[in-house]
Amino acid sequence: MQRVAWPKPQFKGATSIRFAIANQDVPFTQNYVPQRYAFKSLGYFPNFAFQYIASRKVNTVGSKNKLKRFKENESFGNVIQPSRDQLIQGQFGIKGHWANQLFKNDHPIVLELGCGKGEYTVALANRYPEKNFIGVDIKGARFWRGAKTAIENGISNAAFLRIQIELIEHAFAQNEVDEIWITFPDPQIKYKRTKHRMTNSFFLERYKKILKPDGIIHLKTDSEFMHGYTLGLLHGEGHEVLYANHDIYRQHGSSDEVTGIQTHYESLYLEKNKPITYIRFKIKQS
Numbered sequence: 001m002q003r004v005a006w007p008k009p010q011f012k013g014a015t016s017i018r019f020a021i022a023n024q025d026v027p028f029t030q031n032y033v034p035q036r037y038a039f040k041s042l043g044y045f046p047n048f049a050f051q052y053i054a055s056r057k058v059n060t061v062g063s064k065n066k067l068k069r070f071k072e073n074e075s076f077g078n079v080i081q082p083s084r085d086q087l088i089q090g091q092f093g094i095k096g097h098w099a100n101q102l103f104k105n106d107h108p109i110v111l112e113l114g115c116g117k118g119e120y121t122v123a124l125a126n127r128y129p130e131k132n133f134i135g136v137d138i139k140g141a142r143f144w145r146g147a148k149t150a151i152e153n154g155i156s157n158a159a160f161l162r163i164q165i166e167l168i169e170h171a172f173a174q175n176e177v178d179e180i181w182i183t184f185p186d187p188q189i190k191y192k193r194t195k196h197r198m199t200n201s202f203f204l205e206r207y208k209k210i211l212k213p214d215g216i217i218h219l220k221t222d223s224e225f226m227h228g229y230t231l232g233l234l235h236g237e238g239h240e241v242l243y244a245n246h247d248i249y250r251q252h253g254s255s256d257e258v259t260g261i262q263t264h265y266e267s268l269y270l271e272k273n274k275p276i277t278y279i280r281f282k283i284k285q286s
């Protein structure tokens with residue numbers, strides 16, 4: 001299997017880069033934000049100029065780590081990184097053969113979309129050795145954590161796929177997937193971001209293409225907006241809502257795999273005492 005990195009560097013853009021200023025390792029947000037906004041408030045200081053000045057003064061600790069993780073990902077047998085062209089041109093050989101080629105079995109395939117560090121993928125794989133789990137995310141430096149944990153713990157039924165979820169039907173064949181978990185997706189609240197919301201009609205259409213007819217989708221979120229939007233859309237389009245809970249830790253009834261595993265983002269929201277919601281549903285077949 002050829003593993004090709006996306007042409008675009010993942011760490012492009014200053015917003016997520018942490019800087020070590022002089023010899024201190026200080027997060028970008030603590031030191032440079034005030035200056036950056038001071039410049040910005042002048043209204044003429046372009047972003048690339050800021051980045052140039054910043055790069056002359058500081059080291060990019062975060063990007064070094066990311067490069068190391070990208071390199072390690074390339075050596076991990078459980079990380080698959082097809083290029084966009086491979087996917088779109090139908091040259092991605094694992095499509096349709098995930099179970100027998102990668103996992104060397106015929107077990108059901110379960111996806112976690114937007115898996116971040118892959119906590120759900122790894123924990124579910126550990127619980128259910130008779131299923132194969134694939135965490136999907138575009139940020140390889142994040143799921144590096146999950147991939148490494150799976151390797152270190154001998155969890156051979158967990159893998160990670162680096163692609164844009166928009167291309168999911170190019171990575172999996174029709175009926176290849178049994179279940180999908182969507183864990184704490186960005187709610188994309190602004191109207192113009194609707195197309196990026198991972199439970200909109202277009203995404204559901206994509207999921208339908210790869211899911212078995214009785215395939216199940218799980219959505220866990222802290223976002224009341226995302227929960228309400230998804231429930232409304234599911235009812236409006238006639239999909240089958242199997243279970244919904246607007247506060248899984250206070251309102252009993254969710255299964256143990258819903259309340260017994262916490263992702264990175266979920267832990268952050270729980271610290272703030274935010275209710276976590278859950279929906280389990282099936283996509284209408286006609």
Ligand SMILES: C[S@@+](CC[C@H](N)C(=O)[O-])C[C@H]1O[C@@H](n2cnc3c(N)ncnc32)[C@H](O)[C@@H]1O
Binds near residue numbers: 113136185264266
């Ligand atoms: C808010 S984070 C949640 C991560 C993880 N599920 C958790 O709960 O900790 C959303 C994740 O989705 C990924 N993501 C968002 N949109 C994506 C897309 N279109 N394709 C691939 N990954 C995407 C991001 O890279 C990010 O890791």
